[in-house]
Amino acid sequence: MKFFTVFLCTLAALLSSASAEILHYTDADGRKVYVDSPHKIPSQYRKITQQVDVVLMTEEEKLASQKSRQQLSDDYLRKQQIRALEKKLEQMTTPVRVLGNQVLVPVSVVWRGRKARLHLLLDTGASMTVLHKGGVSSLNVSSRDSSYAQVAGGGLIKTERVVFDRIELGPYRIENKSTAVIETSGPQPFDGLLGMDILGGGRYNIDFEKQQIIWAPEKYKEFTSVLEALKYPETQSVAVGSDKE
Template sequence: MDIPQRCQEIRAQVEGELSATHDEEARTEILVQGLYQLNDLVLAEMGKPGRSERYLKGQSAALDLIVFLALPLVRVKSGTRDLVSLLVEVAEGCSDPVLEKKLTGYAKQVLSQSQREEGAAQGSSGIGWYIAGTAAVSVVLISYLLLSLQPPKRTSVLSRDGGPGARSETTVSQPLEITPYRPPVPHENGAPGAEAPAKRAMKVEMGEHLTKIKVVASQVLVPVIVKNGGESVKVTLLLDTGSTRTALGEQFAAKLGVDLTRARGSLVEVADGRVLHSKLATVDVVAVGSRALPSFELEFFPYNGSDQGFDGFLGMDFLGRQRYQIDVENEVIRWF
């Protein structure tokens, strides 16, 4: 059985059980058991992170299931200490950095919310045990985070399936940093004078594929061309290594001839905690500069990013299949 099918079966089972009860404690227990099933039947079977289409589909399905199971628990903060411990436990057994980041992010969110409430409630009866308990859980979480590999950093205003950032030379499992590109400078012995570095820089650039980008407030904005059925649109996407999928505002679907009424449904989580319904549809080509991927599944969601300067997100389903470097100083992506 493949990972997407397992995720679908777990979700269907949980949805069926949730629909049969309105008791909050019972619903919480159903979601908790779903997280344990996610851990035992999905995360344990995913294997080593990779960039194959099969792996990325499994990663995407697992990320959807994490959002579906964990987000309701995070919102109600049911059993704060136990919930943080559970999320950390599941994250600890996860070898995928994108999924691990999502789980630890939820754990940190619960801790942050509970600590803010503690500050507001100081002096009230019974607060001593709660502060002590939360502090103990904080130590567990912080210790885990220090021992873990650092997940990719995010710079997006939206926190999506996995969850933004930018990467110098990237694979799915490596952390990412944006660093200025500096061409190699020849040795002083025999150096042809002040013009040598400029000549060397020109040789490097001439031999590489480049894509012009914009870097605004540490956010990398990338020009992307999407083609489908003879139609083509040029959009600006935020480079987002925390996102499993590449996503586009749903207003572009009609321009590309995509019928969203027939598209597969999914969910996208935004920064304020809301979960929006989205649609998944395959387009003919998604291209960034000289790099193009055919038969590409895009996520369309309710978003008008005109005020923020970008139309969606360039996620790991595209970036994870490339080797590249972000040259912040010259505002280009260098493809290898």
């Protein structure tokens, strides 16, 4: 024990005189554990037979080591931010089908826990969203009430008002949505009309080339710029330097 005490005192003296020192010991699993003080060595490893190596580091080496650790931490944080932004941007776009000048938007409707996926014709001239009864037939919906609506040709069609649990459109979830359901004659290339009662709730752009809707386009553009800056920071540095010139 006396020898061990002397050993620790000598080691402490060495540590106090060095500019920066690291100690390491080997644990029960054979792994080297590095500490900056002998007091941080667990008691079970403080034995005379335990080899403790002292590694001296210069201030320059210490600063380089700290810089390297900081760089690794910054890189990890940047990658996390990139993944989060990519996920967010993906949620802000919805693939659509384009048939001539018609845009068919995927919409999901939920009734008592059951879901049907529909393709609705985007119609900015329609004040109300209208679903074809055939598209939601698998849900066995029941209506609150019914009425008649006049169509463009002057005729009347029967409409049923159904309150769906939820309508899902891109990043939006609209709870307890009252929607008109109508009978149709013959097959249709879409399952109803997507009207301004839903579309009017948020801004959007249609990218016909990529066949997708971009929801909240201003925010989408802002997030895209931030993502580019995170992915290519060296490009941003060059751009800033160019502006100063």
